[in-house]
Amino acid sequence: MEVVLNELKLDAQNVKEEIREDKGKIRKFIAFDFKVHSDDYHDVTTELYKNDFLVRVPERNLEFQAVIHNYSTSVTDLYVQDAVGDFKLELIEK
Numbered sequence: 001m002e003v004v005l006n007e008l009k010l011d012a013q014n015v016k017e018e019i020r021e022d023k024g025k026i027r028k029f030i031a032f033d034f035k036v037h038s039d040d041y042h043d044v045t046t047e048l049y050k051n052d053f054l055v056r057v058p059e060r061n062l063e064f065q066a067v068i069h070n071y072s073t074s075v076t077d078l079y080v081q082d083a084v085g086d087f088k089l090e091l092i093e094k
Helices: 041-050
Strands: 002-005 008-011 013-022 025-037 053-057 062-073 084-093
Touching: 002 025, 008 025, 008 041, 025 041, 025 062, 041 084
Parallel strands: none
Antiparallel strands: 002 008, 002 053, 013 025, 025 084, 053 062, 062 084
């Protein structure tokens, strides 16, 4: 399923969305996994470091402003040619 963070398109797997209470407010929450090839590593991580996203999931007609709630990756150095890392990302509505 395609998830778009600002203009960065990701091929997301295991997409889960829910509504959560956070700091006394009801907020949208989305979690998903995606793979990153070494060729795309710099662009993806540069976008993630911004930590300010317009999240769009066209297939679910979902759109909201979000920040990172949790993030992890299986690899710390994707500058190795043809390496692929597994990323897990959780975003929560601002």
